[in-house]
Amino acid sequence: MNTLELIKKNLDTFSKSERKVAEAILASPQTAIHSSIANLAKIAEVSEPTVNRFCRRLDTKGFPDFKLHLAQSLANGTPYVNRNVNEDDGPEAYTSKIFESTMACLNAAKNGLDVNLINRAVDVLTQANKISFFGLGASSSVAHDALNKFFRFNIPVSCFDDVVMQRMSCINCTEGDVIVLISHTGRTKPLVEVAQLARENDAFVIALTAANSPLAEQSNLVLSLGVPEDTDIYMPMSSRIAQLVLIDVLTTGFTLRRGAKFRDNLKRVKAGIKDSRFEKTED
Amino acid sequence: MNTLELIKKNLDTFSKSERKVAEAILASPQTAIHSSIANLAKIAEVSEPTVNRFCRRLDTKGFPDFKLHLAQSLANGTPYVNRNVNEDDGPEAYTSKIFESTMACLNAAKNGLDVNLINRAVDVLTQANKISFFGLGASSSVAHDALNKFFRFNIPVSCFDDVVMQRMSCINCTEGDVIVLISHTGRTKPLVEVAQLARENDAFVIALTAANSPLAEQSNLVLSLGVPEDTDIYMPMSSRIAQLVLIDVLTTGFTLRRGAKFRDNLKRVKAGIKDSRFEKTED
DNA sequence: ACTAGAAATGAAATAAAACTACAAAAAAAT
DNA sequence: ATTTTTTTGTAGTTTTATTTCATTTCTAGT
Incomplete structure (x- = not known):
């Protein structure tokens, strides 16, 4: 778990002096990782052993060791800011938050993700006579995208976002x-x-789809994404x-499984659409 | 830049002993960040000052300080493995690499990203009489996705992935x-x-689209994504x-700009599709 | 309110780690 | 072959972290 979040969460379990250390770190994590223990102790107005105990x-x-952990959690993109967008967020804020x-x-x-299931799915796909991708609503664009990818393999593939067509x-x-x-x-x-x-x-x-859902129960193979639902407040975003x-991933697995011969196919498709492009000027 | 990649890149600029240090670190970065300078020197079979010089x-x-940098680059998701998928990667490997x-x-x-441009784009979108999303090929699914999102705002919005329709x-x-x-x-x-x-x-x-492209030159406002092209080897993946x-991000900006009244609208749309779902059983 | 016990804190000492200066060795250039 | 430069390691110094222990500060029971 993110060290910064961990500190925040446990704020009230610390003693008075340790809390001072916690607050000093939260106030400026960057300073903390570049300070010696003596320096941080001075900033937090406590003694060095207190800082040490805090770390332990x-x-x-x-x-x-603590500095290492902290450095890693700082690098982890996601700062300890609340990831959900607020009403009064400016462009800078909501852009960062969404990314x-x-x-x-x-x-x-x-x-x-269960890698074995992915492997099985790739197995099944490579041996398919025909592949169809179905999605409704927001998921239809995912299905379209899949079509676009598998289409390049020159195998029978289709995609429908219409229930009637899907049934037919x-x-x-x-x-x-x-x-x-x-x-x-x-x-x-x-x-x-x-x-x-x-x-x-x-x-x-x-x-x-989601594990343990009605759809999952009706399927031969389920690839579930353990994505917390609360990230998609008003509409599907991250989950999609x-x-x-x-x-x-499936496409890549498919490509690899089919081997080198197949990759030439991809190059041909790419070459085929080249004519409809403006060439890049060398500069 | 990623420290591990930096080391790899500069491998031949190092002296013989420093190279030993580099290789010891590349062999096991996790060990490196948890070792003292003495320990690492021993592993690399060099003296301590050599390690120190290497760091500098x-x-x-x-x-x-070096350990801190290294720890951060290790945390940064992307390990030092070459991000591109190799022929002989197993499911585990290519799944991680792609994610x-x-x-x-x-x-x-x-x-x-230029936040100001995003803000302007949101401005323009909120004041639009009608919004159309156009994309071709792989980008058409992005356009569809945009349609799906903006459609929920109950404003005139359309999407075409067909050149003729787009022109019309x-x-x-x-x-x-x-x-x-x-x-x-x-x-x-x-x-x-x-x-x-x-x-x-x-x-x-x-x-x-890409900055400085023919399309960018023909547009009033360009939102360019500085995504390295080489990540998309055979087909658009990450860039899309x-x-x-x-x-x-644009959708979120739009929602926020339109204010609370609009968010009710979203809730209504969500409620509207509820009937076509299986209810989640409480368990 | 007072005091025994426990917990928290910091000063000082100790231990460990990192760094510097310098000298020896190796490599490169003349 | 010899000088110069570069590289490397040894030993000493400094900085940094940790442990020990005494002191203070809480807590709870009388």
């Missing part, structure tokens, strides 16, 4: 078809029904970014 | 209309022409994520 109370080996909370979110998603597509499914369903909550009724329909027609259903990065 | 050569004040390079990319984008839409533009063009490279010919057309019809053109986060 935070489960570090001593002052230098930082997105990064924090990706980090959480990364740590919560499922009815025509056969074994070997893979359906990728994208939903943040996993509680969108029509999509759960689509999953059911797809499975009845022997398709393999991969869901990018995490889904997109997950798509990137 | 890397523009740090000394060994403790980490995306985070690094967002961080770079954040730092390279531009011809009908009037003053007060805002066109948001999305393109990673800013070199997609049709989109540059669309920008031209839009301006001829008195629309205000905002471009989410950065664009999406930028859309999130």
Whole structure:
């Protein structure tokens, strides 16, 4: 956990003098990591051993070790500011907050991911006869994005953000078809029904959704992103970014699995769209 | 710059003994930051002053300061591993790499952003009669995403990923209309022409694209993301994520500018889609 | 209100770590 | 081959961190 946040949280468990140390550090973490123990003690108006004890109370080996931890948490992009946007935030504030909370979110998603499941998903995708990406609402743009990526592999792939089309597509499914369903909550009724329909027609259903959701239960393989819901206050933001990065991961896994021959294919697609571009001038 | 990468880059500028130190650190950075200078000297099989000199050569004040820098760069998500995926990476490796390079990319984008321009863009958007989002290829999903967000504000907003529709839409533009063009490279010919057309019809053109590109030159306001191109090897990945986060930022700015009344609107939209969901069971 | 006990704090001493000066060794240049 | 320069390590010095222990400050029970 972030050292700075840890200090903040435990503020009231410290003794009077230790609290002084905590406040001195919170007031200027940058100063703290560049000070000697003597210097920090002077700033906090306590003795050196007090600083040392303070460090140990935070489960570090001593002052230098504490500085290391603190330095790391400072580097971790996300400062200890509250990540949620306030009404009175200016452009500078909300821009940083959104970028930082997105990064924090990706980090959480990364740590919560099951690599074995990803590997299995890549397995399934590489062996698919046909791949379809379905999403509704905010997730439809994620599905589109996936289409755009897999399209380049020159394999049968489609994408629908319309329930009727999704259902029709499922009815025509056969074994070997893979359906990728994208939903943040996993509680969108029509999509759960689509999953059911797809499975009845022997398709393999991969869901990018919340664990233990109705959609997850209807799927053959669930890739869940442990993204805290409260980051998306008014609309899906960070969670959807995490889904997109997950798509990137699957695409990459797919590319690697297919080997070198396939990568040439990608280069050809890139070369193909080159004509419609302005060349970069050498300067 | 990342300390570990710095060491790697300068490997050949070091002397024989200093190189030993560098290699010892690269071999196990975690050990390095938890060692004393004496310990590290022993591991690298050199003397203590050599380690000290090594640290100074890397523009740090000394060994403790060096450790701080190193600790920070280790914390920075992106470990010193080459961020680009290798052929022989396993699922674990490429998953981490993609998440980490995306985070690094967002961080770079954040730092390279001009807050004043964002503020102006929000200004323009809030005062628009009509907003259109245009993107082609990979950028079309970004445009869709933007549509999905702005749609919730209950204002006239559209999105086209088809050149013909985009041109038609531009011809009908009037003053007060805002066109948001999305393109990673800013070199997609049709989109540059669309920008031209839009301006001829008195629309205000905002471009989410590379600085100094043909598209940027045709736009009234450019929001450029200083994302290194080499992160997107085979297809747009990180750069497109950065664009999406930028859309999130604009949306947030928009919401805040419009004030509390508008946020009720968002709640209503959320409530409206509630019926189509499975309720979360309390457990 | 007073006092025994516990907890917190800091002064001083000790230990550890980092740094400096200088000399020896190695490498490069003449 | 010899001088010069660069590199490296030894030993000593300084700085920094930690431990010990005495003092102070709380806390709670009478």
